[in-house]
Amino acid sequence: MEKKPINVAIAGLGVIGSGVAAVIRAHESEGAPIRLVKILEVNTDGPYAKPFYAQFPGLFTTDLKEILNDPEIDVIVETIGGRGFSKTLIEEALNHGKHVVSANKDLIATHGEFLLEMARNSEKHFLFEASVGGAIPVIRLMENYFSLSDVEEVSGILNGTTNYILSEMDEKSVEFEEVLKEAQAKGFAEQDPTNDVKGYDARYKILILIYLITGKWVPIDEIGVEGIDNLELSDFEYAERMNCKIKLIAYFSRQKNFMDAFVMPLMVPRDHILSKVGGATNIVTVKGKYSDEISLIGQGAGSHPTASAIVSDIYKIRETDYSFNPPWQDHPFTLRPFSEYIFKHTLRIDINDQPGIVGDIGSILAKYHINIYALEQLPQYHHREGNLEKTVFHLTLEACQEGIVRKAVEEINNAEYMARPVFVLRELYH
């Protein structure tokens, strides 16, 4: 029996919403079973809404009730963003028997548990493929492909803006602030870039993936986060000589009784697939007990790529009855304290030069039984400020517990020759 087309309303016609409208209209015109029937947008004069409004004024409404009470509408696509009206809208939509599709990672990471419980009670789909990795189908695969109990590790580049900035710093040897400004001018970074450069955006996304894999909503503050705004060119140059790239990695892994999770710039060996993805491209690598590493690469943002994921969710709703089959095996595990994680740490040491510093730092590290794996002090980093001789050098430690390194770093920071506190970069250690 041929199913009838699915009727869609879009709430919010910004960069993503207008992409969704464009893809649905294109599919409609090719005879696909999907219809755009309403657009909720107050500002019909905005750069994305305006051309649509000119063509299809009849689709537009400013009244949410008109959409909620229209029995013909099957799905509401929430592309408003934020956690305010968007949350109310999704609640109302579910209450009125509509399915909901959203790309709003912020909202989902914060209120996903509540909203999914609502969806479950109303037996309606609440789908959000586009919220993690844009066009990359990582959520679909978590739901339909991976044996979740076999997923051991997920690591990914989940924020395009920061990957673009890091790639530019690396390739063009330009410092962070300058690349950021240029990215803002090009529209690749927001005017307030905090969410991206501090790693918060990637943290929302790894939190959503952790829910999909384990069924647990981790309190967001428990996931350690470090941004990319403290990275300097000397770090990239050192990474290069260590045969690594620096990437902002969102990470999850689990052992029998605990799990690890963080978002942090990491040194990634150059032969690893994560280091090979540059520009604004995203990647998610899922390591399964049997499948080995499976990587998914694609555009993590942008109007059309994000829209393609949203439209895929809409077709999924058309093809699948709602059902809630928790795929997780219930397992009592907790997030391990970050201080227990093991990394290969690289320290950037910024000093007012004087004899004996390397010896002193070596002694402090030795006291904590930390071995040095590599050290490089290069003449070009020497410079004079007033009558101070200053320099920067990097050293990499053998794999060691985070907590121990922190103690040693604290002690190094107290030394009077330190010009700035030690900057710590990490590399995964398996």
Place this chain on the structure above:
Amino acid sequence: MEKKPINVAIAGLGVIGSGVAAVIRAHESEGAPIRLVKILEVNTDGPYAKPFYAQFPGLFTTDLKEILNDPEIDVIVETIGGRGFSKTLIEEALNHGKHVVSANKDLIATHGEFLLEMARNSEKHFLFEASVGGAIPVIRLMENYFSLSDVEEVSGILNGTTNYILSEMDEKSVEFEEVLKEAQAKGFAEQDPTNDVKGYDARYKILILIYLITGKWVPIDEIGVEGIDNLELSDFEYAERMNCKIKLIAYFSRQKNFMDAFVMPLMVPRDHILSKVGGATNIVTVKGKYSDEISLIGQGAGSHPTASAIVSDIYKIRETDYSFNPPWQDHPFTLRPFSEYIFKHTLRIDINDQPGIVGDIGSILAKYHINIYALEQLPQYHHREGNLEKTVFHLTLEACQEGIVRKAVEEINNAEYMARPVFVLRELYH
């Protein structure tokens, strides 16, 4: 309502079948709703079967009827291989109301249309995720994620053995025959490597993907194929200077009224993701009209990775009722003749040296209005055989239709200074 566990029989306990048995047993022991209830295997003394037989002799049978007539068995996993008994077994399984999972790309590419029609008539699943890309979930994504009418292009490295050989040739500067021997010794290549090195294995796989995207079973001989066994180190050296890698690419694309498909070694620019996947790893890149490029990377072979895809199919059967909803929009398109494809061609010219050859070849190319894009003749390729001065050089042509280049090459091949026929390598041109 909690569904009951799914009961599985495995037919053929070789490298893949034993992997499936191991994964199912592990899942069983962790409480997952899956049971291994029978194994069809005549040779219980083989390297893969023997340890299982020692532990679970009661699971083994040599009688297919015992499996077919067991009402408790839901799914039969076909891991026998070939197109003989495996085909009979799948037919019988479907006739007896069993679902079937197979990784047998050869069989599916040859008899998939017939077997899927049988499955449809019996309303049973016939799934084959593991047949393309091993652990890479490309088939699942074609079925559940991509809007198939938007898929414009698929290009992939779908054969691990040849990717391993090409990577070794490139990295270690060793000629094909030697790498092949070493790969055979390590078990990375079969004793009869024809299927892999001639590109036939990859052609089965692209044929299956074309079916999934378009609903059409293309006659296999219509898909042009070229192997990797004519590649020489000088080609890799030239590719390196052209900033390319050489990869065996399985390719599909379509325009409004026709489609292109082939399997062939291509020069791939080094900044493209396809060139970054080395060793035996596989990659599939799917270009959608809206999603842009999405790449999937993972292990394309091996006992456990392949088994993980098969087990995923088994869970899918447990969770999904059979339904046949052709996702394709019917569209009358045909395979375009290979002679009409456009590439950037590279010619390897192997000559008995004498004055005037470059001029002569240039004149022949000019006659066909073919422009030379790059040419390199290096002193190290000069050598003397008897009283012949021999050398090899490469030239790259500007983008041109295959058929025109073939005519020019034919004419060049007739020149008396040619020591061997021209070898042609191609690069995609968009």
